[in-house]
Amino acid sequence: METAVVATAITVMGLMVALGVFLSYKVHITTETKQLLVVVVLNIAVPSVILNGVFNTDVSDQLLRQVGIIFGLSIIFHLGAIVFALLFAKIAGFRSTFAKRMTVLAALGNTGFIGIPLCATIFGPTGGLLAAIFDAGLDFVIFTVGLYLLQSGRSFRLKQLKSLINLPLAAVIIGISSAFLELEPPAVIRQLVELLSGLAAPLAMLYTGILLQQLLRRTGFRVYPQIWFPLTVRLLAIPALTLTILPFIPLEEMTRNVVIVLSGMPTFMLAAILFTRYTDDEDSAVMTISFSTILSMGTIPLVVYAASFLF
Template identity: 25%
Template sequence: MDFSRVMDVLVICVPVFAVLGLGKLLGIKGRIKEDHCQFINWLVYTFSLPSLIFNEVARQRFDSFLDPAVVLMPLIGLALVAMLTMAVAKVSGYKGGFAAAFVFGTFWANATYIGLPLCQNAFGSSGLAKAAIYNGFVLPFFILTGYLLIGFYGAGTGDQKIGARLKKAFLNPILLSAVAGIAVALVAEQFRNTDGSLNLPLPVVASATLFGSFLKMIGAMGLPLALLSIGASLRWEQTRTHLGALAWTVGCKLVVLPLVTLLLIRFLCPDTSPVAMGVTVILAGTPSAVAMYVISCQMGVERGFVSSMLVLSTALSVFTIPVWVYVVKGL
């Protein structure tokens, strides 16, 4: 075992999970209440993370976005794991909302609130930019597939039409900020010199630098706030029931999906950079998303089972994510 790499893993992972634990402790003590979490989530989702994503994406070279390891391999992995789980659901006799939750729980990842700080700690600014692209273009497919599965299994009791929910899911600040950042990067590419520097008037460069510093400050506060909110929101519900189903969904989410993603990249995209491979595998291995729980509650889909997946996957990711970070840092 490479103990220097182990130390790197601890430096990357421990702060993230320590802030999650602090949020849980503050929630237990009543210092962070439900209305606090709602405000934090609104602030982070609407302002902080879009600012962070836009700032990081806009600064990248445009050709760095055309990376199949980041935008295509995760979707192939999602399809493979979802189809396998649908077969297991059929054999097991799962139906309705439970079957839908059983399937979408295997891939619907918290790639934003937990994934972004992990990728930033692991790979710095370049890792954060790759993670932003993943969030902007892969995460909406998690949501889309989740809705499609709810419809396929005839589940859900929400009064809002699926089309309206999908429109809201795709026209969200995270996706829009990534698209805007790519547009800016594309425009900036037209003014780059051969050495990569921008051939623009000094006032334009200075203004962009000042605006970028502002966005960086707004964005920097979002990641720890998001982790505090997640920690405070975790609740144990029905974790002693459906143990077999929970073991499958959480196992796929934390172990099978990142493993499949890693193998797909190694065999289909052998020239992928270590940063792109590492970011994609780490994000694939993040625990279940809070958005999955929120949408399940809105749609009336197995609130207790989904809550159990969220809490159990988050708790076990304390052990699995460091393993994946150790693996990808050695590639």
């Protein structure tokens, strides 16, 4: 994995984020506009990235094995990240409820909204597909263990799992199934999916910039004192731990590179919604998302550069 290629992709995406900040500063962007962008990215562009990855990849037994491995690895990775962050939070002296909230912000990264378009840009269609599988594992952990930590004593309910049913996951199932059954999509569908997949990275980054400008305008650059914890664990400690463990796990080069990049993602954006619904501490999630996203533009190339000495 070329560090220069990753750095270039991150720089371009950073410029898109800056453009989003500029647009949000110059143009009044309503809640409905932001919701439209989210719907387009998550329900049209990201599923297209996944299907484009399937259509442009030879779905062999080897790829199917990689899909199974990266899904299982994602679940183990995120559960391990939660345990690591929770232990670190206890050592830092955080009280029980606050420790659980910090654990969620520190352990779970934005592997979907940012990670899938980024991996598709760096590694091509197959990279986007594998990133989507990794994100599916994260979703499972978020809506089970993640919600359990945030609800502070409330019982877990099976209906929470309905959030796992979404269009990106449907695209994974449909794409892999059609490839396994050797169903060739019509040329018009292939071209449509390819064109729509190109929307994912630009729109996701523009939305990120819009969100950052509005969040920072509302909260300023004021931060809560403990923000060092999720930023340090999410952007540095977990990627470092990942780089320490990966050499001992036999993985295909593409799978390993995708995991390395996704290990350095900023805090997942859904945290703001979940904190609003299940806690009284929305600002902590908002600030952590904002600052981790900004800082990740520098830490992701650093993680990849460190990985170049190991692989």
